[in-house]
Amino acid sequence: MSSQTNHSRSPDLLNNDISHTLYKMTLPMIVGMVMLMTFGLVDTFFIGMIGTQELAAISFTFPVTFTVISLNIGLGIGTSAVIARIVGAGDSIKAKETATGALMLTLVLAVSLAVLGVLTIEPIFKLLGADAALLVLIHDYMVVWYLAGLFLALPMVGNSVLRASGDTKTPSLVMAFGGFVNAILDPILIFGWGPVPALGIQGAAIATLIAWAVSLFYILYLLAIKRKLMGPRLLNWHEFRRSSGGILKIGLPAAGANMLTPIATGIVTAIVATYGHSAVAAWGVGGRLESIAMIVVLALSMSLPPFISQNYGANKLDRVNQAYSLCVKFVLAWQLLMFVIVALLSQFIAVIFSNEKEVSDTIVLFLLMVPLGYGLQGVTILTNSSFNAMHMPMSALVLNALRLFVFVVPISYVGSLWFDLTGIFIGTVVANLLVGCIAVYWCKKVLNRKFNLTKVSH
Template identity: 30%
Template structure:
């Protein structure tokens, strides 16, 4: 075990590569257990949204420039979306566990535990993902075939994913590092790495894809190279903030019982959340295969439409991340009344944003579609997606937020149950039935039906589960008096 943690020396040497002290984009970190609740939530959300937008721009940029190469490259990169989504969701599940456990430690004023958990999570994440690279490259092609890729789109998708897998340690570790930063309530510092990565990707994509200036023309592979390099820079910046500003990065504890104790604190919320998010990603893969059975043009439309959906879900995702940190700190500090007020406020915001997204996408469905494709079949399918799928965005927003709220109050298995109910029993089934009944538009109506049913169940579940006046102490993610790391 000590040998595994020696890699932390590499992480700590990063401070030599960057300027001493935090990069000067500093903003004060709020105290989440006191002060105005609505103002704190809005402030944290607004500061996180630029980073979330930048994260989606990374994917949209690749799709936008690759689409200029033709329908086959666009279809090829669309087949990579489920795999990338799977890795991202699994990473976010681990990040959610780290945010919840570290925020609970901070809420109980035990910063040394938050630092130990962050350091362990980052070290293990980077090490394990580095070992996984050759395995992932080996199984890349069979997975793409299972998703329905063949012929030229298969070759193009494989060339993209081979490069992308080489950068997987940068991708995953950045997510974990940002999750640790957000546990403190500092959403701005977690946004900066993604903003910088998006800028780098926007600049490098056209240069490497089309071979502009003195760069080689790499096509779809160039998009992957640009993404990997931008993620590497993002990781360096995130680790810098974590070490210098948040003070949550240092040498991990080398005592076995300390490691086990801290891992248990992280994994308590992380395991069910990761399972749920992984099943979600697998469900997306199944849905992609179902759509491919109807039409490859529909796959291309779904690949672009899913990225639009991800873009418009950004405020919701940002809000769910904020409420996770807010609920974890306040619930651990026994400020249950603040948690109840925050829950009601976030639900109102989620519904309002869902309605706004629906109106906007319906108004601009045609011009947005024109930006990405002129192929008549793909064009028609994408317009259907942008006009039908947003009917379920408000419901989807509630599901995303309520799942994280349940994790924040120490009930991660309840939050995971909602996600599993959606993605195991309903999502693929209703989409398939919709496709059989109504053709390609029916696929998207199936998405709306699924989100509506699950939103109703989630709202009822939270209402029955969270009762501030009777919440038992054992349900709070907490640190026991026999904590072996207590100084």
Template identity: 30%
Template sequence: MGIRSRIDALFKGPEEFDLTSGGIGKPLFYLSMPIVVTNLFQTAYNLADTFWLGQYSTDALAAISFAFPMVFLLISLGMGISVAGSVLVAQYTGAGKSREAEYAASQTMTFAAVASLALGAVGYRFVGEFLGIMGASTSVLPLASGYMEIISLGLVFMFGFAVFVALMRGYGDTVTPMLVMFGSVVLNVALDPFLIFGWGPFPALGIEGAAIATVFSRALALAVGLAVMFRGTRGVRIRLADMTPDLDYLRRLARIGFPATVEGTGRALSMNLLLFIVALFPDPVVAAYGIGTRVFSVVFLPAIAVARGVETMTGQNVGAGEPDRAERAADLAAATLFGLLSVVGLLVFLVPEPIVSAFVGADQAAADRVVAVGSRFLRIAALTFGFIGITRAYTGSFRGAGKTLTAAAISVVTLGVVRFPIAWVAAGRIGETGIWLSFAVSNVVGAAIAYAWYRRGTWRTGDLTGSGVDGAIASPESTDD
């Protein structure tokens, strides 16, 4: 059996299942599994970058640690456009309006390019100031600045690829982005040592080599993604004639996407704000916090993937006039994720020490302290992992229905009104344990808010397909390229 046949046997594309009729479990599974794999590829890329830069120098490793929050922030500022495009494509696809879906995808790609170029220019101009505020040392600042300047210049490729993934997901195709991501990650990992250390004919570029490898691999992935969408043989099609900027459509994208930008930026800022509290404690506590958040990022991959699947299923079913089916999908996802993540949380609760120890070097003087503190962090948060699944499932459904403001409000309340204040007050009274408790409390409260808000049923009014954009779209015959 060939590689392609094996992939087809494991994953199914949208042509093999219907998101708006029939069973719910299998379509949601086939939609979500490629997203899990795609996220794992992204994690593998991050680990490879960290490994090679760690071999290069300690300062380079510290520099990329400072650069990551800035990359996350820039991507978060622009993510609203991709969310809006994905929601519109999903709802139009569910409503059977393929031309409107194509127009939405084309306009999204245009404005994503404009936004990413603007954000890249801002990032390039203020990279030094941002890293200085974050506390980068004099030895690390030049390295982190050099890395971020290259990333900022190539942000259009990184963000463009993320938009391609979002638009294809809105259509219901998560397999094609997975395959393109795989090729991009393999290329990135292969290029890293050549450009960092100067293997073969390449000069030794250090941390800037890692940045070039990232930008180049994402640029090639975007080129492949654009070729796929222009051809229109897989997923949603984009047309050159539909890419002329439509300011009325921009306002529509902004209305849907701005709350998603607030949500993503809020998550990025909340992690950075918590760092200010954590930084008041000794280095072992800071290290334990870093290890704990890395563990969470891996544990919650299924929740993020299923939430994206629920977003697409909700969008297509709301567009098809099947809100009851969308609700059943969200409920199934919430129950499944609660059970799965609760089991994982129980395992983490029982044996946190080996997990933390895997991230601690044997020669580190404070290793025992880091393991003790990190294990306490994981134990306190682990038994609430299941509630994260509930929150993710219902906020994903809100986004799919176009209620991005609701999803953003839940995120802001959970992180800004519950987690941060509890961490700030409790840390002053009971030490670092107060920070760990803020995670557990906010996880439970966030799930309760998401569930209660979803049961109000206001998301059912989120059909975006009857807005009269048809007049702005030329007939298919006039736009064939």
């Protein structure tokens, strides 16, 4: 991995115009993530055509599946932050070793989590509030999904190796192709076609497994053979410990921060479940639509960290501060526009996902309230990403814990006591507003302190 090759594929993150650089890095991420998000939306759409029971079952799986994905995201954050600094230092041998160690570590953790997941399906989903009828459907789906998770982990971390040097285009293509394969296979496997039997909710999980498996083989070919960004062999124990230590130092708190989200979502889902299957089905649809409505924020949260990591390492704190401020202002304006669009289309969107009036009415209620808080939620997400990029993973963990367990869950619960389901929706908006303000204040304070320390040292 020569530095020349890296620079030809990647923008100069230390010197190029900030807004133009972030735009060039984020745009391909948006395209790729739109396709990646279709995994959930396409599954939800086709499963909704089977019935409310199946839609409620798939909605119960969201917090659990996101927990597994959060571990992968955390490892990806650690991988990207560590390799970005190594690439900036020009140590290509160490970068290759770290990339190999990251993928080995990911495989070990993903297998362990899959085994644990399969063994705990029944107790976990009972705890979330699923009844006996839904547990049968959930079990059919999750057994296959946990196996699919093995094929998801490696491409996600492999993509982080590419993003570390600023290459966001290739990971986007990998995500887009996986989403396309899933969209093609979903209706075939769910409803049956020709010799293929109708597999129902389990068909959606099988389609996801195949799509991720295809992505896995491509990303391994790309990293090991075409780009030579990882070693052609397994590391010995000493090399593995050395390469994975730095990744775990950032990756575990980052994964922990991400895993708090589905835990909190699970608690709120349990509160929503007290209002019946229709409420859970609508909540699940709203959660999937949230991912699409915040696609730009999520893309920025993956393209901003390499920029911040390299500039932070080069002591260019003014560029870090400018980039953060620019992203915060943009996200607030963008998400306000998204709220207006979603509110205007709420009736149309609701009918797409459910023909049952009670479910569609609840979806409309969700869309007219909850997206109003997405801008401030986006600010919190970007602040978490910035803390991780500056090698402050514990700050990101604390911020996320505050958001979820001091604000979102308690305020949503109190809201449910006062205003039922509407109170839960209002509570999430209020919580995101409060935490977004805290996040900006905290990050600015950190940057100002470090900037003053740098001036004193000089």
